[in-house]
Amino acid sequence: MLRIKKLDIFIVKQFGLLFVGTFFICQFVLMMQFLWRYVDELIGKGLTIDVLAKFFWYMGLMLMPQAFPLAILLSSLIAFGNLGESSELTAIKAAGISLMQAMRSLIFVVCCIACMSYFFQDVVGPEANRSFGRLLLAMKQTSPELEIPEGIFYDGLPETNLYVQKKDMETGHLYGIMIYRRTGSYEDQAIILADSGMLQSTEEKKHLLLTLWNGEWFENMRTQDIGGSAEIPYRRETFANKQILLDYDGGFSMDDVSDMSHNAKSKSSKRILHDLDSIRHRCDSIGLQFYQNAYDYVLKIPVAKGEDSLRIEQQLSEGLNYDSVYAALNGEKRLQVMKEAVAQAQTATNDLVMKEDYSFYENREYRSHQMELLSKITLSLSCIVFFFIGAPLGAIIRKGGLGVPVIISVLVFIIYYIFENSGMRMARADEWSVWFGKWISTMVLAPLAVFFTYKANKDSTVFSMDAYKLLLMRILGLRQKRSVMAKEVIISDPKYLLDVKMLDCISREIEAYSDHHKLLRWPSPIDVFFRPGDDHEIEHINEVLEVVVDDLGYTKDPVILEELNHYPILATHAHTRPFERKWLNILTGLILPLGIFFYFRMLRFRFRLYRDLRDIVQTSEKIVPRALKLAEQNPDDVVAVEDLFADPSKLSKYLKNSQEEYE
Numbered sequence: 001m002l003r004i005k006k007l008d009i010f011i012v013k014q015f016g017l018l019f020v021g022t023f024f025i026c027q028f029v030l031m032m033q034f035l036w037r038y039v040d041e042l043i044g045k046g047l048t049i050d051v052l053a054k055f056f057w058y059m060g061l062m063l064m065p066q067a068f069p070l071a072i073l074l075s076s077l078i079a080f081g082n083l084g085e086s087s088e089l090t091a092i093k094a095a096g097i098s099l100m101q102a103m104r105s106l107i108f109v110v111c112c113i114a115c116m117s118y119f120f121q122d123v124v125g126p127e128a129n130r131s132f133g134r135l136l137l138a139m140k141q142t143s144p145e146l147e148i149p150e151g152i153f154y155d156g157l158p159e160t161n162l163y164v165q166k167k168d169m170e171t172g173h174l175y176g177i178m179i180y181r182r183t184g185s186y187e188d189q190a191i192i193l194a195d196s197g198m199l200q201s202t203e204e205k206k207h208l209l210l211t212l213w214n215g216e217w218f219e220n221m222r223t224q225d226i227g228g229s230a231e232i233p234y235r236r237e238t239f240a241n242k243q244i245l246l247d248y249d250g251g252f253s254m255d256d257v258s259d260m261s262h263n264a265k266s267k268s269s270k271r272i273l274h275d276l277d278s279i280r281h282r283c284d285s286i287g288l289q290f291y292q293n294a295y296d297y298v299l300k301i302p303v304a305k306g307e308d309s310l311r312i313e314q315q316l317s318e319g320l321n322y323d324s325v326y327a328a329l330n331g332e333k334r335l336q337v338m339k340e341a342v343a344q345a346q347t348a349t350n351d352l353v354m355k356e357d358y359s360f361y362e363n364r365e366y367r368s369h370q371m372e373l374l375s376k377i378t379l380s381l382s383c384i385v386f387f388f389i390g391a392p393l394g395a396i397i398r399k400g401g402l403g404v405p406v407i408i409s410v411l412v413f414i415i416y417y418i419f420e421n422s423g424m425r426m427a428r429a430d431e432w433s434v435w436f437g438k439w440i441s442t443m444v445l446a447p448l449a450v451f452f453t454y455k456a457n458k459d460s461t462v463f464s465m466d467a468y469k470l471l472l473m474r475i476l477g478l479r480q481k482r483s484v485m486a487k488e489v490i491i492s493d494p495k496y497l498l499d500v501k502m503l504d505c506i507s508r509e510i511e512a513y514s515d516h517h518k519l520l521r522w523p524s525p526i527d528v529f530f531r532p533g534d535d536h537e538i539e540h541i542n543e544v545l546e547v548v549v550d551d552l553g554y555t556k557d558p559v560i561l562e563e564l565n566h567y568p569i570l571a572t573h574a575h576t577r578p579f580e581r582k583w584l585n586i587l588t589g590l591i592l593p594l595g596i597f598f599y600f601r602m603l604r605f606r607f608r609l610y611r612d613l614r615d616i617v618q619t620s621e622k623i624v625p626r627a628l629k630l631a632e633q634n635p636d637d638v639v640a641v642e643d644l645f646a647d648p649s650k651l652s653k654y655l656k657n658s659q660e661e662y663e
Contacts, residue, residue: 007092008105015079015106022078023071030063031056038136054135061128065117069382070413072110076390077405084398099457103391114383121376122268129266148174148199157208157246173198177212179244190219192244208246215239264372272373279366286362290355367434371427374438381442382416388449392456412445419444479571484553484564494551496631502548503620503627506541510613513537519575519610525599529589533576538609542570545616552627559626566619568612574605 038055083089092102148154153161165176179192194215199208217237264272329337389412397404419441427437473479527533549564577585578598589595 011102012105012109015075018075018078019071022074023067026067026070027060027063030067031059034059034063058128058132058135061124065121065379068113068117069386072383073386073390073412074405074409076387077394077409080391080394081397081399081405084395089395099395110384110387114380117383118376118380126266126268160246190217192217210244210246212242264369269373269376272369276369283362283366370434371438374435378438378442385442385445385449388453392452395456416441416445479569482565482567482569484561486561487554490554490556494554496627499548499552500624500627502544503624506545507617507620509541510617514613519606528577528599528602529585529595535576538570539572542572557626557630560623563619563623568615570612571605575602575609578602
């Protein structure tokens with residue numbers, strides 16, 4: 001039976017507070033980005049507070065589903081980063097609670113948020129899109145004078161530049177009006193000046209009625225208007241009241257109202273599924289009709305007109321070649337046939353272009369509905385995917401606050417945005433299938449979520465810089481120097497006599513190894529990549545040497561401590577083959593450039609092993625005399641050195657038991 005524990009409540013509180021804060025931050029960022037698309041509709045238009053409130057309210061409702069994934073990613077990353085940084089996550093794991101058990105309450109919460117995201121996209125979002133579109137249309141057409149800026153020429157009217165010095169937002173009056181009109185040529189131009197005026201939109205929303213008071217009209221007269229005389233170069237009119245009808249279309253028409261209801265973004269999933277079936281049926285009907293027209297056109301091509309048409313059609317029905325029929329015609333009929341063929345080809349081309357445009361429009365409509373339907377699912381699932389990226393990453397990096405988590409969240413969201421935007425563009429252009437274009441971002445991030453969750457549950461150091469540093473040093477053949485320092489507390493002295501005997505055995509084994517294995521010779525590539533090459537002798541020498549160095553590290557003698565640091569750290573496999581796994585060696589050998597690199601890398605390790613073995617012998621020759629003098633002051637037990645040397649684990653166990661007996 002599932003019970004709610006105090007730990008679940010504690011983690012949910014930690015996550016919930018962060019989620020609320022990060023959600024408003026993400027919502028604000030997305031709204032500011034979205035606002036730039038409509039900044040020209042808002043700045044300097046004198047919009048009232050209630051209109052602006054509706055504008056931002058509808059915008060916020062539309063952008064809420066996009067803010068959910070980013071807020072979940074950032075809040076889960078910070079929450080588990082704080083738990084790891086304060087060692088609370090370590091205490092939870094020490095109590096026998098795994099990471100998945102600690103995340104179970106948040107998994108339920110995130111699933112609820114994902115369902116909420118789908119609800120907003122399916123119910124709230126479509127209505128918000130329709131209301132947002134109607135609001136923009138009302139802002140454009142209710143008060144057209146709001147489009148006219150103050151102090152600069154406005155060129156949004158066809159063939160007219162309008163300058164307004166000042167606007168009265170309460171009465172709608174314009175002051176200091178200057179109009180520059182041009183209709184065709186340089187001769188046909190007019191400049192109108194007026195003290196004040198008012199703009200009103202006509203009923204069909206296609207024209208503006210400009211009423212002017214107390215102004216003058218200057219207009220160039222065309223040559224035909226003045227009878228060829230140049231005595232009157234222009235016409236001047238002074239008026240007290242004048243009305244001018246201006247063409248106006250602010251980018252919206254009454255059809256836009258109906259287009260809002262047909263837009264896929266303003267439909268629910270149920271409505272989209274219904275419309276998809278209708279669009280599919282319409283496309284099939286149109287395609288069948290196009291095919292039937294093409295079929296009938298091919299069968300009923302008229303070849304020629306005149307008295308020979310019946311004879312020619314009869315010859316064609318008997319299977320004669322078109323070239324032979326054309327060759328039988330005289331020059332005039334050939335020309336007539338060519339003209340008719342060109343006309344028919346042009347007609348067929350125009351017909352195909354028209355059908356192509358219509359088919360492209362229907363296909364784009366169908367794909368837009370499919371994309372919107374899949375977006376409702378993928379955007380909801382992204383909430384869960386982002387949680388399984390953010391929570392494990394927070395548990396791994398163990399950094400809270402707004403520093404590292406924000407950087408990682410931005411990087412993850414950029415990756416998601418690139419794949420999501422690219423897939424959407426490719427799917428919209430019919431270059432990718434719709435399902436692949438909309439699911440590619442989820443398919444890329446879902447394996448990352450599984451990987452991070454697995455690594456975090458296994459306490460892996462996937463983001464440990466030391467681990468990557470060691471891996472890079474291993475690939476490049478670099479190594480760290482041995483660092484043996486004096487111990488502050490020494491319970492018992494080392495077994496000097498035993499260590500001396502072990503170093504002597506190591507030196508003799510190195511000498512035998514050097515005589516048998518010629519390290520300075522180049523080995524066969526076949527032996528390197530395609531045959532097993534474990535060097536157990538070097539492994540044994542390294543194990544015994546490490547045990548002896550560890551035991552001598554408890555000495556108080558500074559000379560021995562200094563010499564111990566001269567012992568190299570041996571690489572036990574790199575001088576025989578590149579990798580420990582057989583299939584990796586075979587694959588590396590088959591890939592020629594890669595195989596050449598690793599072959600010369602292996603040669604480098606052979607030469608280095610040759611120097612290392614020589615350094616071990618020389619260092620042992622310096623340590624042994626010093627250790628023998630110390631052994632006289634601290635006599636060791638008599639043990640079977642050969643047995644201990646043959647099994648380094650026995651040597652280590654013997655030294656450990658001796659330490660415990662002394663204690």
